[in-house]
Amino acid sequence: MLNHGLENREYIKLPEGVDIAITPAGVVARSYAYIIDLIIRGLILLAISTLFSFFGDAGEGLVLIAYFLISWGYNILFEMENGQTPGKKCLKIRVVQDNGLPASFSQIVVRNLLRPADMLPIGYFLGLIVMMFNTRFKRIGDWAAGTL
Template sequence: MLDAHRAFETPEGIRLRLEVAGPLPRALAWLVDLAIRAVFYLLAAFLLDQLGKFGHGLLLLLIFFSEWLYPTVFEATRGATPGKQAMNLRVTMDDGTSLTWGASFARNLLRAVDFLPFMYLLGLLISLTNNDFKRIGDVIARSIVVYAPQADTSPTYHNPADTTTARSLPLALTAEEQRLIMEFSDQCDFLSAARQREIANLLQPLLQQQDDAAITTLKQYAAWIKGAQA
């Protein structure tokens, strides 16, 4: 089965799961952006027509620069054009980080190639050959179009038996190891229950415990470390 989700882990250990956008929502976003630009060009044409040939020249320059700057600026500064925002999409780098100016310029410059021979036919064919639905511009820029991440509403772990009663460490740990235990305790309220258990179970050989019991013990170790530092 086609897996349209991509997982990224931040330096803080928080795992993000993003859903890759397919051709249809991207095409709808392009139509919305096209409609926005069309209205803008019609208004500009009406105003500049009063200037005769000079105004016509300005209109052509306006259209030329707008076609290139409109998607580039919006994607580099906001992560999405108004059309993509309307479809709940955003453009990121392959690793889930914000799109850079260089990548935004590259992916939009290559729209001219993706458009060939007409209506982005080449870009569509290329996007259907890879799991991330990347057109040529995305491949070169190392970018990806995903659905904008929603706020995580998954329940966090709150064990009624949990206590912050300090428990001394069973053996000497380095300063870095102690810092990691404290960071885990501080981040628990921002991690899902499954993620907390996954991390705590990595220390099963040391704790001789797993799942909820391991989480509680790590929090007690953290309380002892903080008390010792104080």
């Protein structure tokens, strides 16, 4: 991996002998993408909870199930297709392997299962600290999954 001075771009040499340039997304861009995705998830949950509010206690249970599925499945579902959630797509960010290749399904699942660890103790504090102290802005889930 070559680094050319102060720019944030990294050049990775593939086995074929070709260099590719990767620019890791920083804390600000990733935060904006997260906020966009948070708003989308919130609007989806609002629509579902409004719809199920007519079903009484059963509706509350269905809303909780929907909350669980959306909280855990939203990122996995979108990143599985092309490495981008709608928020990442707006900011032209993509999840890839450390070597620049598309992330596999297992890598996407691992990075998203470790998302709660990044949220400790509150508000993505640990994830932000880890991201700020490495040049590739990787959070805990990215380190475990080998993604960027």
